[in-house]
Amino acid sequence: MDAPNGSQDTEQTLDSQVKAFFDSAPPLQNRNDIIQKLNHFIQLNSLSSENGIGKRIVCVTSGGTTAPLEQRCVRYVDNFSSGHRGATSTEYLFLHLLLFLFLSMKLFLGYLFGDLLEGNEYNVADCVECRYFLKAGYAVIFLYRRGSFQPFCRSLPDDPLLDCFEATEGLNIQVGEAYSKAVKTAIVDHHAAVNSGLLLKLPFSTIFEYLQMLQIISKPMKDIGPRAMFFLAAAVSDFYVPWKDMVEHKIQSGSHILDVKLVQVPKMLSVLRKDWAPVAFCISFKLETDSNILIKKARGALEKYNMHAVVANELSTRKEQVVVVTIDDKITVQRDKSKADDDVENPLIKLLSQRHSAYIEDSKRMR
Ligand code: PAZ
Numbered sequence: 001m002d003a004p005n006g007s008q009d010t011e012q013t014l015d016s017q018v019k020a021f022f023d024s025a026p027p028l029q030n031r032n033d034i035i036q037k038l039n040h041f042i043q044l045n046s047l048s049s050e051n052g053i054g055k056r057i058v059c060v061t062s063g064g065t066t067a068p069l070e071q072r073c074v075r076y077v078d079n080f081s082s083g084h085r086g087a088t089s090t091e092y093l094f095l096h097l098l099l100f101l102f103l104s105m106k107l108f109l110g111y112l113f114g115d116l117l118e119g120n121e122y123n124v125a126d127c128v129e130c131r132y133f134l135k136a137g138y139a140v141i142f143l144y145r146r147g148s149f150q151p152f153c154r155s156l157p158d159d160p161l162l163d164c165f166e167a168t169e170g171l172n173i174q175v176g177e178a179y180s181k182a183v184k185t186a187i188v189d190h191h192a193a194v195n196s197g198l199l200l201k202l203p204f205s206t207i208f209e210y211l212q213m214l215q216i217i218s219k220p221m222k223d224i225g226p227r228a229m230f231f232l233a234a235a236v237s238d239f240y241v242p243w244k245d246m247v248e249h250k251i252q253s254g255s256h257i258l259d260v261k262l263v264q265v266p267k268m269l270s271v272l273r274k275d276w277a278p279v280a281f282c283i284s285f286k287l288e289t290d291s292n293i294l295i296k297k298a299r300g301a302l303e304k305y306n307m308h309a310v311v312a313n314e315l316s317t318r319k320e321q322v323v324v325v326t327i328d329d330k331i332t333v334q335r336d337k338s339k340a341d342d343d344v345e346n347p348l349i350k351l352l353s354q355r356h357s358a359y360i361e362d363s364k365r366m367r
Contacts, residue, residue, distance in 0.1 A: 062086020
């Protein structure tokens with residue numbers, strides 16, 4: 001028998017690392033509940049729309065995973081991620097859908113009553129815009145770190161309950177005037193997204209929860225083919241203590257050195273692309289603090305994990321600019337600084353949803 005070559009070796013190593021990770025991970029408490037919610041969400045959003053195809057569904061991951069040091073966890077290794085990127089991107093994924101609904105309505109009315117309604121005539125420019133926004137409409141599975149930024153709540157203060165509300169007569173409370181617009185917008189937009197079945201929020205804390213949930217989400221996402229997209233903005237732990245090697249109780253202080261062995265988290269992006277959801281459109285993120293190595297590292301990740309695009313960002317400028325690296329492009333995307341409330345996620349989501357459209361069209365042609 002031939003000796004296995006290098007790449008088979010690497011694959012076997014990865015497979016055994018992945019197996020070891022999942023075998024040793026503490027099972028999710030609410031696994032069945034998550035599966036049920038997810039199946040319902042995907043079924044609901046896969047019903048044919050008027051154009052004969054189901055909606056696009058994106059899994060946005062957001063915030064940082066923790067790596068516990070004790071089984072009855074008191075201490076853990078964490079990272080800086082606030083979840084701002086994931087929460088903001090989710091809002092823009094909806095904003096494009098809402099704009100589409102608005103333009104569709106305008107188009108529809110214009111088409112029916114174009115001759116009758118002055119200034120509401122059917123025109124080609126609207127038609128083109130409508131088609132674009134039709135393609136930008138997503139239902140979102142928001143896989144987020146507990147306690148991190150949430151979609152629609154970014155303009156609220158850090159402690160919204162205590163800062164935005166004030167006690168009045170008896171048991172009543174009211175929103176302070178300074179926050180009434182922000183609170184109302186957050187509540188209305190959030191309820192609209194959840195109640196219309198377009199937003200499913202699933203929280204995680206640890207690396208064990210995150211990767212098990214990502215695997216669970218991939219199963220029904222695989223079934224919807226190229227309409228599925230993964231937008232992997234979470235900052236995932238690079239190292240962890242395997243559950244079986246972890247002490248049960250709180251590590252005692254007293255010795256000068258904390259001797260804990262962390263091992264590398266298996267590179268699940270490869271597994272996601274290769275096995276879990278091979279046809280889904282996959283975007284991952286690369287963060288560096290040294291801008292000199294950023295693009296090289298992003299290109300490396302693109303090739304190694306076979307991503308459709310890698311969004312490269314530098315820690316200190318990540319809210320101003322990102323670079324989208326694809327196999328044949330390197331596009332700098334910036335926030336519109338002339339508008340105080342613009343976010344870099346606005347042009348980023350526009351670009352990625354256009355790329356996803358092209359990907360879906362290509363997949364149809366190749367069928
Ligand atoms: O969560 P946040 O808005 O504070 O930061 C976003 C980010 C920098 C975590 C994200 O854009 C990113 O690059 N995620 C991947 C990080 C990495 O593992 O390289």
